[in-house]
Amino acid sequence: MNDIAAELNVDTTVYKALLESTKAIPWKIDWETLRFSYIGPQIESLLGWSQHSWASIDDWIERMHPEDRDRVVNFCVAQSKAGVDHEADYRALKADGSYVWIRDVVHVVRNDAGEVEALIGFMFDISERKKSEEKLLRLQRELEELSYQDGLTGVANRRLLDSSLEAEWASARRNGHPLSFIMLDIDCFKQYNDHYGHLAGDDCLRRIAHILGSSILRPRDLLARFGGEEFALVLPETDREAARGVAERCRAAISDAAIPHRASDISHLVTVSMGVATATPVSGTPASLIEQADRRLYRAKQAGRDRIVTE
Template identity: 55%
Template sequence: MSDSIFSSPRIVNDLVYKTLIESTLAIPWSIDWGTKKFSYIGPQIEKVLGWKQDSWRTVEDWAMRMHENDRAWVVDFCVAQSISGVDHEADYRALTINGEYIWIRDVVHVVRKPNGEVDSLVGFMFDISERKKQEQELEILKKQLEEYSYQDGLTEIANRRFFEDSYQREWLNAQREQQPLTLMLLDIDYFKQYNDHNGHLLGDACLKQIAQILKKSVSRPRDLVARFGGEEFILILPDTTQASAIEVVERILQSIRTADICHSTSPLDQRLSVSLGVKTIIPTQKNDKMAFLKEVDQNLYLAKERGRNGYVIQDAEDVQHLNSY
């Protein structure tokens, strides 16, 4: 009987083909287009998903063993591509017999009749869970790298690069909407002396503390606190009038006084203080954002020149005000 079986080259070829197919990690399958029934699915399916080979009867079994968030679009996509006679592939989460989901990639070839009508679909399912896991890990790493590229490593607030991107966006928005935009540039008074006297560890701790005080002093989603460099910090306050800006400055100064950070080498006092340059503008096409930033920096310079421990703000009449504590 064995001799008679293997005497047929066609049968030998079919057996070899079946053995090869069923020894691969991929899961072969075929579906009759007219009946929408599986004409074949490889035994590997039970190892991958747990469902017995003979439980895959129709495309309904395939669809219902798919994550509900993937089902509609995958089915619609595959049907549309098949009707069009286009080979295709789809990634989706498939339900295992124990209730978990794994990622499957279905690669589909459309077989047509001589008259052009769809005859059947044949394809392979691949378990791509490990690949998806790696992709997700890479995506997380990418986001972390993006965060790191926009985050100051010490204070964990936005860095200068992020400030520059945000400033460009908020300037254009204020220009378009004709709304006020406020910038504040803050410098810790006599920080070099503080650092030299207390050491870099306490100096770093001081920078972190000031960063957190600034973050807590603003609350709106678009308000931004960034480290500008060294002991300088900068704030972007969109849609903020000069009067509102003064309230924020007063809140910052009060919070720093309340923190009562010792600065025994400060010529001003025995506690840490800061100086701020503040300016508000409703920008037009005639204004230049870098020139405006320079004016804010000039206000900071004036605040330090006039005794520090306070702020300089410029009103519409270009009159300088100094408030010291």
């Protein structure tokens, strides 16, 4: 204790009163012996271990969460040897077996020859701060997920579609695999909204999205709302015939759902038109795949709707 006071050139009694009246836990380690020459009595109220049980650096190491131990010890030893002040966050073991988050702020003390003589520092309980940080990170992840999600149907939105298609295009080009893209349009959807109302139209979009999502069998395939009543499917490592099979499965599932559409020009049930495009990229951009699928979707609609065009 006197050594710390001397280091800071203050009266020992005043210094001790100041240190032991704070929630921060002061400590000092002799570098040559790696033993504690002092640790504040607050350590017992925080962790449950008595002040006198902190004899050496081994006690500090052993009372650290195993998952944090190597990272923190290696970092602190390296920084201390280099004579660099530092700080580290880790989970400290309490006497009751639970853990609290600690931040150790460390100052390296050198002698007149410039050699490391001691480490002095403070331990801070940052458990509440960590809880707040984790809550903030969780909220950020939720917001990020929402930013890639269509608000009405819950499937991927155009932003995620574009980024995923870009990544799959690059992967297909690198590996020489086919990539397929399906553009789907709900037939006569304006008439559906006019006849049943926009709330019913929104419900119809949600039902179609659910049906399409249930028709996708592989985790890597992506369903997205392209815009309005249009949906898109990205199918990595899928050739034309396999993509047509996916399209047929989606179309059949929508037909089986038998969603009434009395205002349709072609059926008394909701139907869809699809354009399917497949490429094994060697150059260009994924925009060409979208344009090709869109042209085939247009041809499907021009040919009477309720059909799939693949070439």
